[in-house]
Amino acid sequence: MNNSTIGASVSMSSLQQRLDIIAENIANMDTDGYKSKEGSFEDVLTRVQQQSKDYDQPGRSMPLGFNIGFGVRVPKVTSDWEQGTPKETGNPTDLALQGNGLFGVQVNGATAYTRQGNFHFTPDTANPDNMMLVDNTGNPVLNTQGKPLTVPKNVSAAIDEKGRVLTKTSESAPAKVAGTIMIVEPISKSALQAVDGNFYMLAGGVTPQQAFVQRAAGEASEVGVRSGYLERSNVDLSKEMTEALQIQRIYQLTARALSSSDQMLGLANNMRG
Structure with missing residues (x-):
């Protein structure tokens, strides 16, 4: 030729x-x-x-x-990691991230990361007394310890701007923190690779310590959570x-x-x- x-x-x-x-x-x-x-x-x-x-x-x-x-x-x-426009849904378990952050979810036994925050509670098959927070395809949402986030059954739940899940047994009862959603802050987007399902995984050979900002206990995060909103595609x-x-x-x-x-x-x- x-x-x-x-x-x-x-x-x-x-x-x-x-x-x-x-x-x-x-x-x-x-x-x-x-x-x-x-x-x-x-x-x-x-x-x-x-x-x-x-x-x-x-x-x-x-x-x-x-x-x-x-x-x-x-x-x-x-x-392109430019933030999309938030849209209001009114659903308290719909979450939109403000800033450089990703939610941690469990996909096929591995930890994946996403900006898609349309979550909801579903019965926990491993413990009938609990409800589990999952995404729109049923993948468990992880807490800061890397385990599926659950709350007791028959409680009302809300999520604050720090990603903490607050539960109440009644209107007059004090709120309790049932757990905090895993939210990571990537240092470099090159440490992540896109996979099917609108998820990101760590690139080969990269550890979480190398990929994400490591904050000391009590140190404030620069990422905020808006409950009742979803982030549109950019x-x-x-x-x-x-x-x-x-x-x-x-x-x-x-x-x-x-x-x-x-x-x-x-x-x-x-x-x-």
């Missing part, structure tokens, strides 16, 4: 990957707590094609040789549609370049035959 064929085929694959990212963002536009994904392009490889000394004519200001590229690729996919539909149109136009141009290259190869083969 010649250089134009290689560059066009490699670029078309990367453009398709970028379109897939845009499609995923648009599909999750109404997913609470979703962070839009971004992918940038970079050259796969470039080299300088040297020219004959015959091209070095008097008055030429440019050096001999010209750059030849071999297409572009998407080196990595990143998340996907900008107009931006995503504009980028989709641009990528489609580039894809069409690259496909035409591939087709022209194929025609030239066909002409060369016919002439040789």
Whole structure:
């Protein structure tokens, strides 16, 4: 294959990957707590094609040789962590985070992290006398000790701005702290990797001590919790549609370049035959 064929085929694959990212963002536009994904392009490889000394004519200001590229690729996919707009739901177990924080939940026996805070209480199968706080797919929400957060049955519960679950047995009874929701503050978003279900997991080889801010006992957190609210997705539909149109136009141009290259190869083969 010649250089134009290689560059066009490699670029078309990367453009398709970028379109897939845009499609995923648009599909999750109404997913609470979703962070839009971004992918940038970079050259796969470039080299300088040297020219004959015959091209070095008097008055030429440019050096001999010209750059030849071999297409572009998407080196990595990143998340845009800009905070989404809060929406009021009136449900006291719907939670929105203000600031750089993530809720801790248990997914398939492992700890995962999310900004999606549409929680509710459900009967605890391990202890019939308790109710467990779970997310919208039934995954247990963890407390600061890394265990599922539970409250006694037949109590009223509320969640304050620090993520503490307060329970009362009656209106006149004093509130008791049944537990505190695990809320972590990432030091670097590169320590986390996105997984299915709008969750994030620790990247390979990264420990919680390396990934999250470690605060001393009693030290105030910079992350706040708003009860009765959910954080909307931060996907900008107009931006995503504009980028989709641009990528489609580039894809069409690259496909035409591939087709022209194929025609030239066909002409060369016919002439040789």
